[in-house]
Amino acid sequence: MSTAVAPDSERDTGRATKAKDSDRSVAENRLGQKLVAPAVIMMVLVTAWPMAQALYLSLFRYRLTTPDDREFVGLGNYGTVLTDSLFWRDTWNTVLIMVITVGVELVIGFAFAMVMHKIMIARGLMRTSILIPYGIITVVSAFAWQFAFSLNNGFVNSWLPFFEDNFNWFGDHWPAMFAIMVSEIWKTTPFMALLLLAGLSQVSEDMLEAAEVDGASWWQRLWKVILPNMRAAIMVAVLFRALDAYRIFDQIYIMTKGAQDTESISFLTYRQVIEQMQLGMGSALSVLLFLSVLILAFGIVKLFRVDLAQARGEG
Amino acid sequence: MAVAAAIVCTASLAACSGDDGGAPELTWYINPDAGGQDAVAEACSTDAYTISTQVLPQDSSQQRIQLARRIAADDPSIDLMSLDPPFTAEFANAGYLAEIPQDMQDAFREQAFDSAAEAATWEDELVVAPFWSNTQVLWYRKSFVEKAGIDMDQPVTWDQIIQAASENGGKIGVQANKYEGYSVWINALISGAGGQIASETDRGADAEIDIASEAGQEAARVIEELTASEAAPADLSVSNEGTSGTTFGGDQGSFLVNWTYIWGNYGDDRLGDDIGFARYPQTVEGEESRPPYGGIGIGVSSSSDNEEEAIEALECLTSPENQGLNAELTQNMPSSEAGYDQPALKELFPPELVALFQESLETAAPRTVSPYWSDMSSAIQSTWHPPSAVDQETPEQSANFIEEILNGDSLL
Numbered sequence: 193m194s195t196a197v198a199p200d201s202e203r204d205t206g207r208a209t210k211a212k213d214s215d216r217s218v219a220e221n222r223l224g225q226k227l228v229a230p231a232v233i234m235m236v237l238v239t240a241w242p243m244a245q246a247l248y249l250s251l252f253r254y255r256l257t258t259p260d261d262r263e264f265v266g267l268g269n270y271g272t273v274l275t276d277s278l279f280w281r282d283t284w285n286t287v288l289i290m291v292i293t294v295g296v297e298l299v300i301g302f303a304f305a306m307v308m309h310k311i312m313i314a315r316g317l318m319r320t321s322i323l324i325p326y327g328i329i330t331v332v333s334a335f336a337w338q339f340a341f342s343l344n345n346g347f348v349n350s351w352l353p354f355f356e357d358n359f360n361w362f363g364d365h366w367p368a369m370f371a372i373m374v375s376e377i378w379k380t381t382p383f384m385a386l387l388l389l390a391g392l393s394q395v396s397e398d399m400l401e402a403a404e405v406d407g408a409s410w411w412q413r414l415w416k417v418i419l420p421n422m423r424a425a426i427m428v429a430v431l432f433r434a435l436d437a438y439r440i441f442d443q444i445y446i447m448t449k450g451a452q453d454t455e456s457i458s459f460l461t462y463r464q465v466i467e468q469m470q471l472g473m474g475s476a477l478s479v480l481l482f483l484s485v486l487i488l489a490f491g492i493v494k495l496f497r498v499d500l501a502q503a504r505g506e507g
Numbered sequence: 508m509a510v511a512a513a514i515v516c517t518a519s520l521a522a523c524s525g526d527d528g529g530a531p532e533l534t535w536y537i538n539p540d541a542g543g544q545d546a547v548a549e550a551c552s553t554d555a556y557t558i559s560t561q562v563l564p565q566d567s568s569q570q571r572i573q574l575a576r577r578i579a580a581d582d583p584s585i586d587l588m589s590l591d592p593p594f595t596a597e598f599a600n601a602g603y604l605a606e607i608p609q610d611m612q613d614a615f616r617e618q619a620f621d622s623a624a625e626a627a628t629w630e631d632e633l634v635v636a637p638f639w640s641n642t643q644v645l646w647y648r649k650s651f652v653e654k655a656g657i658d659m660d661q662p663v664t665w666d667q668i669i670q671a672a673s674e675n676g677g678k679i680g681v682q683a684n685k686y687e688g689y690s691v692w693i694n695a696l697i698s699g700a701g702g703q704i705a706s707e708t709d710r711g712a713d714a715e716i717d718i719a720s721e722a723g724q725e726a727a728r729v730i731e732e733l734t735a736s737e738a739a740p741a742d743l744s745v746s747n748e749g750t751s752g753t754t755f756g757g758d759q760g761s762f763l764v765n766w767t768y769i770w771g772n773y774g775d776d777r778l779g780d781d782i783g784f785a786r787y788p789q790t791v792e793g794e795e796s797r798p799p800y801g802g803i804g805i806g807v808s809s810s811s812d813n814e815e816e817a818i819e820a821l822e823c824l825t826s827p828e829n830q831g832l833n834a835e836l837t838q839n840m841p842s843s844e845a846g847y848d849q850p851a852l853k854e855l856f857p858p859e860l861v862a863l864f865q866e867s868l869e870t871a872a873p874r875t876v877s878p879y880w881s882d883m884s885s886a887i888q889s890t891w892h893p894p895s896a897v898d899q900e901t902p903e904q905s906a907n908f909i910e911e912i913l914n915g916d917s918l919l
Binding site (some may be wrong): 230253256257259273276358359361363364449450451452460463464465466468469473477 | 575584597601671745882919
């Protein structure tokens with residue numbers, strides 16, 4: 193059975209008109225630019241300026257507590273960071289957390305979205321209860337899970353079979369990473385489910401019925417009809433969550449403070465800038481963090497081959 | 508914010524610092540305690556100024572971060588601050604501390620214990636006024652010691668207590684999470700073996716790093732031995748002052764190294780009068796132990812709008828009476844002999860314990876006084892944590908790592 197996707201006529205006409213824009217679309221574009229200008233200027237002031245400042249600072253050896261030592265080092269900070277094993281280990285941790293949590297969230301989130309979509313009784317109550325974890329502040333959820341896994345006052349060990357009562361979840365790398373990821377997954381799966389629910393409700397019932405009449409099994413309808421038609425929604429969900437997960441900080445800060453090699457890139461950056469007050473080195477790290485997030489976003493957009501204009505519903 | 512401040516200011520003019528005419532309000536940033544510093548602030552408020560307190564975070568590294576960042580940004584709202592000794596040199600070196608007049612420096616130095624004065628000094632200047640001094644002793648459960656049959660009247664070694672605890676099903680409480688408290692323990696172990704972490708610290712980042720020494724290896728050996736033994740609590744790698752106190756109070760409690768306030772930690776009952784105390788354990792048999800030194804010095808912010816009044820207030824805040832008052836309320840012990848002489852303390856602690864505190868303070872080993880201590884400490888924590896990974900190579904590795912960090916060749 194071939195994959196059924198809604199006709200792409202809109203996209204085709206979009207390409208055709210791109211060649212020569214009508215007077216009307218030119219005028220609309222101009223108006224659009226004027227309307228968006230105040231927001232752009234504000235954005236430049238509040239985001240571009242600090243970014244430029246970080247870029248500038250990253251070229252110096254500059255420590256807040258020894259301001260007299262400030263010295264121009266060019267790309268030296270980047271060299272130190274990129275050749276340091278700690279940076280790469282933290283990058284690996286971050287990528288690992290991102291891939292695993294987003295993967296698990298996608299599966300569980302999809303199941304939740306299906307439940308929210310299909311359920312007939314107590315719909316509001318069910319949707320609300322699924323969304324509750326997302327409404328909880330990340331730091332609070334991290335504390336809750338830290339207490340749950342804690343050896344001194346936690347309950348996880350006594351609930352789980354095969355674990356001794358004195359198993360220290362934060363005493364070793366993998367258990368600590370596991371605890372961090374559980375907290376992250378618990379907290380953000382509802383967000384994933386919400387985004388997927390939006391995509392799910394866009395899948396045409398007609399197509400599903402047609403597939404059913406054609407004799408497609410439940411599994412075939414899921415893989416050949418529902419998922420391909422949700423591609424844009426999945427892309428948005430994965431993109432948002434991946435970028436969020438890549439910047440993971442709160443859970444690590446609360447649960448391990450980076451001990452047991454559980455540090456992420458954001459945490460490393462925080463330590464350089466805030467704890468060690470190394471403004472130069474820390475700025476270099478933030479610039480690298482920003483670049484890697486950009487690359488990540490670009491990669492995900494490419495991977496899902498989604499036309500962003502189409503996702504916005506533009507012609 | 509500004510609007511809110513303006514409203515508050517109009518409502519009560521006198522309370523607003525910087526207002527001409529009214530008595531200024533000095534804001535003292537304090538580390539969290541059981542109300543001792545609040546009481547001292549009230550006792551020292553005069554017609555010329557009132558002192559109010561603002562509480563800093565619990566974690567001493569976070570206290571350092573908040574104070575340093577605010578003063579670096581010239582925040583005038585901090586007048587006085589309670590500073591942990593390991594960060595005093597860094598603050599003084601960065602110019603965050605207002606200079607104390609020479610006659611006051613002399614008076615404070617005269618009053619304080621030597622270890623307290625040493626921890627408050629940077630480049631021959633007393634930069635903070637020693638307020639309270641803390642040290643660690645070896646706490647033990649009397650019933651456990653009786654069962655194990657150790658004579659606690661003689662100095663004991665780490666080897667002895669590890670052996671006694673593991674043979675009798677006890678757990679030893681230490682501080683080995685990845686935090687400043689772990690550096691405190693490591694520093695005490697190294698000093699107890701006659702070594703030090705660094706010297707020549709007035710050369711700043713070019714200081715001599717001495718941790719890769721026989722003393723460093725002795726320290727590593729003690730940690731190795733404890734982690735490999737039955738006496739290691741399950742939460743060793745995440746243990747801090749609080750959790751180790753809980754271990755000590757539990758069924759398997761045996762020995763605990765911890766600060767002076769442990770005496771008041773278990774209520775008046777003291778675990779059924781089961782708490783004993785002795786001198787901090789020796790790293791090497793026969794060599795006098797060097798207990799950790801902690802405490803608080805009070806500094807005046809160089810960005811304060813009320814520098815003169817704040818410096819004036821130091822005298823009252825750190826007077827023997829107020830050191831005694833603070834100790835009475837918080838069990839954080841005075842930084843001077845005169846403070847120890849306050850009558851209230853005599854009722855609070857048995858005389859032998861007071862004598863032990865004083866003796867421990869006199870021989871206590873402060874952490875390396877260097878503006879780069881927080882880097883050194885973090886570097887030690889990254890190489891020595893988790894404690895189960897410590898071996899005879901660790902001191903050498905940490906020395907190399909500290910040097911790389913101070914040279915800016917490595918990320919910390």
